[in-house]
Amino acid sequence: MALVNEHFLKLPGNYLFADIAKKVNAFKVTHPKADIISLGIGDVTQPLCPAVIEAMHRATDEMATRQGFRGYGPEQGYDFLREAILKNDFLSRGIHLDIDEIFVNDGAKSDTGNIQELVRWDNSIGVTDPIYPVYIDSNVMIGRAGVLEADGENAKQKRWSNVTYMPCTAENGFVPQIPENRHVDVVYLCYPNNPTGTVLSKQELRRWVNYALHNDTLIFFDAAYHAFITDPDIPHSIYEIRGARKCAIEFRSYSKTAGFTGLRCGYTVVPKELTAATLDGRRIALNPLWERRQCTKFNGASYISQRAAEAIYTPEGKQQTQQTIDYYMSNAHLMLATMRKLGFEVYGGENAPYIWMKTPAGTTSWQFFEQLLYGANVVCTPGVGFGPSGEGYVRFTAFGTRESTEEALLRIERWAKV
Numbered sequence: 001m002a003l004v005n006e007h008f009l010k011l012p013g014n015y016l017f018a019d020i021a022k023k024v025n026a027f028k029v030t031h032p033k034a035d036i037i038s039l040g041i042g043d044v045t046q047p048l049c050p051a052v053i054e055a056m057h058r059a060t061d062e063m064a065t066r067q068g069f070r071g072y073g074p075e076q077g078y079d080f081l082r083e084a085i086l087k088n089d090f091l092s093r094g095i096h097l098d099i100d101e102i103f104v105n106d107g108a109k110s111d112t113g114n115i116q117e118l119v120r121w122d123n124s125i126g127v128t129d130p131i132y133p134v135y136i137d138s139n140v141m142i143g144r145a146g147v148l149e150a151d152g153e154n155a156k157q158k159r160w161s162n163v164t165y166m167p168c169t170a171e172n173g174f175v176p177q178i179p180e181n182r183h184v185d186v187v188y189l190c191y192p193n194n195p196t197g198t199v200l201s202k203q204e205l206r207r208w209v210n211y212a213l214h215n216d217t218l219i220f221f222d223a224a225y226h227a228f229i230t231d232p233d234i235p236h237s238i239y240e241i242r243g244a245r246k247c248a249i250e251f252r253s254y255s256k257t258a259g260f261t262g263l264r265c266g267y268t269v270v271p272k273e274l275t276a277a278t279l280d281g282r283r284i285a286l287n288p289l290w291e292r293r294q295c296t297k298f299n300g301a302s303y304i305s306q307r308a309a310e311a312i313y314t315p316e317g318k319q320q321t322q323q324t325i326d327y328y329m330s331n332a333h334l335m336l337a338t339m340r341k342l343g344f345e346v347y348g349g350e351n352a353p354y355i356w357m358k359t360p361a362g363t364t365s366w367q368f369f370e371q372l373l374y375g376a377n378v379v380c381t382p383g384v385g386f387g388p389s390g391e392g393y394v395r396f397t398a399f400g401t402r403e404s405t406e407e408a409l410l411r412i413e414r415w416a417k418v
């Protein structure tokens with residue numbers, strides 16, 4: 001008899017963006033003429049840049065010839081891309097990595113979800129709260145998150161029993177407190193953060209690395225939004241911190257950096273110095289384990305995607321992708337300025353394409369979502385969908401077009417003044 005993996009049954013059935021779509025559809029039924037602007041889902045809107053498109057055309061033409069055709073590529077990625085990554089993403093910031101510490105993939109979601117296979121099923125995990133849902137859900141599926149328990153004060157705010165939540169709210173400046181009275185084996189950090197749009201300073205990140213080194217904790221560091229950092233003092237990579245190679249894996253993605261959400265390419269860094277213990281205390285290097293895992297379960301990102309990613313590192317590619325990032329960041333600045341003018345409390349948006357807004361006192365995330373939908377025909381994302389500490393906040397993305405962002409802000413302005 002095939003028995004189902006019952007851990008899947010513990011997952012709450014409703015996915016955040018499906019709930020949002022349902023509510024938007026209900027609104028559309030009663031307001032068929034309304035023109036809705038979404039500043040909700042975190043997908044990009046600007047097309048791929050010319051350098052990327054040209055590289056893809058060239059790669060496609062190569063595939064059409066007997067000499068240029070490529071079949072299965074290396075599971076870890078082609079050296080041309082891994083070398084460009086080493087040189088441009090790390091060496092330029094004083095970080096020396098080896099080519100076989102880079103694992104090219106089809107985007108960061110796969111690896112942020114899969115990486116938990118490297119640790120035992122009974123390790124405890126810690127997450128900042130609110131958080132990108134993949135980290136917790138991928139641990140739920142394997143049974144590591146425990147069971148979903150209702151919080152004492154608020155039955156709606158459920159937490160997983162084997163997950164340590166580190167609240168990030170306006171009260172603590174969105175800086176997660178290091179867990180002191182509860183040991184966590186694995187910590188997920190995402191900076192710049194989705195959904196709050198906030199960052200950690202070098203000093204704050206250093207505290208995490210030191211904690212990890214002293215407690216034998218593994219850090220999974222998601223740097224999917226590093227390209228949006230404008231403040232020169234904010235670290236782009238956790239390896240800017242001394243000792244991080246001994247305790248951290250880092251994830252990067254071209255999705256937000258260069259509009260690859262539909263094209264698919266990213267990479268993971270697993271340093272050779274990084275180890276975890278066996279029960280009898282031997283230290284095992286994780287790099288060969290991940291290599292083995294990838295060779296077994298992954299057959300590489302497509303040649304065309306990897307050539308496209310390589311093109312981002314050319315002088316034209318860098319200039320063109322920066323232009324698009326600047327475009328999104330001016331949306332963010334416009335949103336921050338307008339919302340502040342209207343008296344809303346807003347965070348993020350300086351080093352990340354997300355604006356995290358505190359809802360007015362007494363208004364829940366979902367209530368504000370509905371008020372904004374019905375009052376201004378603008379869609380945001382309820383913060384509570386990212387975790388219990390997201391209650392009382394909503395997220396706006398800067399990934400819209402300039403026109404739709406401006407129009408949405410006008411509507412919010414009109415609505416807020418009523």
Ligand SMILES: *Cc1c(COP(=O)(O)O)cnc(C)c1O
Pocket residue numbers: 042106107108109110112132190194222224252253254255256260261265266
């Ligand atoms: C968008 C995003 C990613 C990237 O996902 P891809 O699979 O590379 O498209 C990773 N982490 C976070 C937190 C994200 O928001």
